[in-house]
Amino acid sequence: MKFLKNINKLSGCKAAILTNQSAFGFRGKYHFQTYSEIFDLKTIILPEHGLFAELQDQVSGDELQYLFGGMQIVNLYGKEEKSLIPPRDTLTNVDVVIVDIKDVGSRYYTFLTTAYYILGEISRLKKETGKAPLLLVVDSPNPIGKKVEGTALQKEFESFVGVPSVLHRHGLTPGGLLSYYNETFQFKVDVVVVPVGVIHPKSLSHLEWVPPSPNIPTQNTCLVYPGMCLLEGTNLSEGRGTTKPFETFGAPYLLGKPKEELDKRMLSHQPGTYLLRNLRFLPTFHKYAGSICEGYQLMVLKPKQFHSLYFVLFFLKQLAELFPKDFEYLKGVYEFRSDRPAIELLTGDPILLDYLNGKLSDSDLEIYLKESEKRWVQTIKAFRY
Known part of the structure; x- marks a missing residue:
């Protein structure tokens, strides 16, 4: 890994930037404004949600x-899956592609998947022409720290919400995760990381x-997101259309x-690490817009002990047992994919799906999660800095 502690060393280079608000x-400015004073900034590359998080998921x-x-504006989240891949001319006319965008610590979050696709295109350009831009990652803190949760995404579940081999909660900074991608997938791109503290505190x-996107309003949202994102694959409201x-x-x-039985069962799960506040809410858009929902607010009491993914897996398993006629997993197109239900793309692991389908006990799942998380921590040692 290479580090750069003074971006002025690249002053005047022709650059494109993947960024948002x-x-x-x-x-005291948006970074794309500041970098235009340092680099010859030609292009702003937009991820999902737009430059100012104007758009919903x-x-x-x-x-x-x-x-x-x-400046050229290149949108990498259009109406078709092919829009996710950067146009070749976006990369051929620059010396540097800057990645300066916040992650929330979960593999489903699409910003660093967009950066992963950019890495792949730079790699292909380098193989074909022998020339390719430098990838400069301006690193920022992981808002939920180094703790990890989950299991490795299996190749058959790869999608825009899941890069193979990555855990649900990866515990890396953007610089660490993109360096992991570069080495693991043998992209052989010249990746340089500006350490946390040089630009970002x-x-x-x-x-x-x-807020990096419309439905991540606080840092607390990031804490529950590694598990709660699974609700996107169900007929539960995940709270879009609420504050x-x-x-x-x-x-x-x-x-x-x-x-009532569901409430009792949830009291026995990870006791003391969270509180479920019963409530009623009225989504203003998205699922059940304009209809009263019965549900909860999840309040994490002990962030270091609470396991968001296990919480949601356990919760969904109880729902399937207690509400067999009402609860269901959604079908149809999800993030450009229609060949697999969203819940499969999000869990990314047949063993977790077996648990949801009642084929695996709680204790078996706990052992599997711990083993997977231990392996991942060893794998990413070299990418934690």
Whole structure:
């Protein structure tokens, strides 16, 4: 791995940048504005949600327009899957591709998957022509730290919400994860990391939090997201259309004695690490828009002990048992894929699916998770800095 502690050494280089509003604060500006004073910045590459997180999930950014001194705007989240891959001319006319964008610590989050696709295209360009731009990663803290959760995504479940081999909660910074991709997939791209603390502060304050996307309003959202994102593959509301998405969740059918039994079962799971506050909520958009949902607010009490993924897997298994006529996993297109249900793409592991289907005990799952997490920690040692 290579590090660069003074980006002025690349002053004047022709550059493109993958970024959005989460890269803010260096010299009191959005970073794409600051870098235009250092680099010959030609292109702004947009991830899902747009430059200022204007768009909801799975909404094309093709119609977005910005005026920034004649800079080219390249949208990498359009109406078709092919839009995810950067056009070749975006990479051939620059010396440096800058990646300065916040991650939330979960493999489903698509910003670093977009960077992964950029890495792959730079690698192909290098093999074909012998020339390719440098990838400069301006590193930022992982908002949920180094703790890891989950299991490695299996190749057959690869999608825009899952790069193979990565855990649900990966415990790496953007620089660490992209360096892992570069080495693991043998891209052989010249990747240089600007360490945390040079541009972005070494730690994140909730007072300075900039939502990287519309439904990650706080750092607490990042803490529950490694598990709660699985709800996107179900007919539960994950809280979109409320002020606390992923912390608020439920459905109109969570009623009666089955709901009372569900409450009891959840009390026995990871006791003392979280609190479930019963509530009713009215989503203003997305699932059940305009309908009252019965559900919960998830309040994490002990972040170091709480396991978000296990919490949600356990919760969904109970729902399947207690609400067999109401609860279901969604079918149809999800992040451009229609060949597999969303829950399969998100779990990314047949053993976890076996657990959800009642073929694996809680104790077996706990052992499997611990073994997977231990292996991952060993794998990523060289990429933690």
